Amino acid sequence: MKTKAHLSLYWKCQLAGWTIASLYWTLQGFLTGGFRINLALVQLLSDVLIYILITHLYRNFSLAHHWEDLDLRSLLIRILPAVLVMGILYTLITILKLYGIRILFQLNAQQSIQEFLKLNGLGIFMAGIRLMAIWLLAYHLYHYAKRALRMATEKAKIELSLKQTQLDHLHMQLNPHFLFNSLNTIKSLIYTSPNSAGRGIDLLTELLRAGLYKGETLVLPLEEELSLVKDYLELEQLRMGDRLTFKIASNRSFSNIQVPRMCIQGLVENAVKHGVAVQKNGGFIQVLLTRSPDFMCIEVISPGRLSGKNTESGIGLKNLEERLKITYAGNASFDLYELEAGQVCAVVKIPTYE
Known part of the structure; x- marks a missing residue:
């Protein structure tokens, strides 16, 4: 019997989040005029795939180094430079993607990549920092809450086990005490x-x-x-x-x-x-x-x-x-x-x- 493939919560959030963000950028392009459906589809698909790739690479790196198990202070020390690195990576990939789409669809093809970077680089970099920071915050907050719930559950199991052990000990202590008193009572009656x-x-x-x-x-x-x-x-x-x-x-x-x-x-x-x-x-x-x-x-x-x-x-x-x-x-x-x-x-x- 075949089982249905299950899409994890992580991938659902990745696909839904970046698709919504890409649709928002598509809507902005539609409102500013000069909208082309084929260009919009290429932008949307490339945005979703590229930005999922960047964040997924971070996730694999984070899991490999067990960042999800760090305390808040240690995690923040690592997240801040990670945001900067991901923002730079976002900027470089986005510049190359946008410039490649311009050449593919012959949009202002005379403009060099250096000129394009000079005009748009800072804005793209700031947008990348903002997006990566939001993603990292959501990702680690989820894992922090999940870890807290797991620890609370484990603590409750340990406490329950300890209480059961204590009760078992108390009953073992009580039963001989009661039995000896009863036997002493019977003993006192045997002769009288x-x-x-x-x-x-x-x-x-x-x-x-x-x-x-x-x-x-x-x-x-x-x-x-x-x-x-x-x-x-x-x-x-x-x-x-x-x-x-x-x-x-x-x-x-x-x-x-x-x-x-x-x-x-x-x-x-x-x-x-x-x-x-x-x-x-x-x-x-x-x-x-x-x-x-x-x-x-x-x-x-x-x-x-x-x-x-x-x-x-x-x-x-x-x-x-x-x-x-x-x-x-x-x-x-x-x-x-x-x-x-x-x-x-x-x-x-x-x-x-x-």
């Missing part, structure tokens, strides 16, 4: 309550299947995250008994909102470890989920007070902050503050747009 330990193993199996085995999943529906949280809290209840009670207040309409995997579970784990577990009589953990037009607000309220020691984020909260920062490009927030009546509130706000 074998039945509860058995139930704990069942819950841990569900937690592993629901959470830890989704190794490449960065976000998941809120419904799945809450299922993970409930299993974890039930596992902790087996160890702490009546000392731990909890309530999760959500709305069914939130079920499919995407949240970072193990985000709420991390907050709840922190509330159990630093809140309920250190209280003599245990305590009550409340998980509240509310939504505004642009954000989902997740609040985990637990008993306790903030001090210099427990306000320092452990591995779970530091991990969570880093994941929020990377996943939502700084548009999510995390805060930890003390409420009245001896309670601590951890708040995460994440954007709900995709």
Whole structure:
């Protein structure tokens, strides 16, 4: 199957630009009188071919010496003499072309080439400088913009790859942390309550299947995250008994909102470890989920007070902050503050747009 020949943007611009310029000169000749169609066609075709040749030679020279990769200052140092050289070349070729056309069409054939150069050389040279400068400016501006776009694209790819690597590292760090805590809970139940330990193993199996085995999943529906949280809290209840009670207040309409995997579970784990577990009589953990037009607000309220020691984020909260920062490009927030009546509130706000 034959493929159609594709004309590059460069050649399209070359042909269109110099054809338009030549047509403009043809129009000037038409308006000044003495217009001849055969002479106009020769002028137009020769102008397009000759000036494309001059600029194309420059392009090949520029590519061979990698001028497109230079910084602006280095490029300007090279462009200025290039404009002068191309202007001189334009002048010489244009003089020879015009003088040859005069001889071919017997137009003022008695005039010598020296006289013709003296009368028209400066005007042609200035026109050449102007045209070559415009062409060079357009050519290098295009390549400069193209290079900037390419660099921006490459930078975005590198940043995306780096973020993915960072997230993978954070998940690898978080999963053993969560697993070890769960295993310690089961271990504490083996001797005191074998039945509860058995139930704990069942819950841990569900937690592993629901959470830890989704190794490449960065976000998941809120419904799945809450299922993970409930299993974890039930596992902790087996160890702490009546000392731990909890309530999760959500709305069914939130079920499919995407949240970072193990985000709420991390907050709840922190509330159990630093809140309920250190209280003599245990305590009550409340998980509240509310939504505004642009954000989902997740609040985990637990008993306790903030001090210099427990306000320092452990591995779970530091991990969570880093994941929020990377996943939502700084548009999510995390805060930890003390409420009245001896309670601590951890708040995460994440954007709900995709």
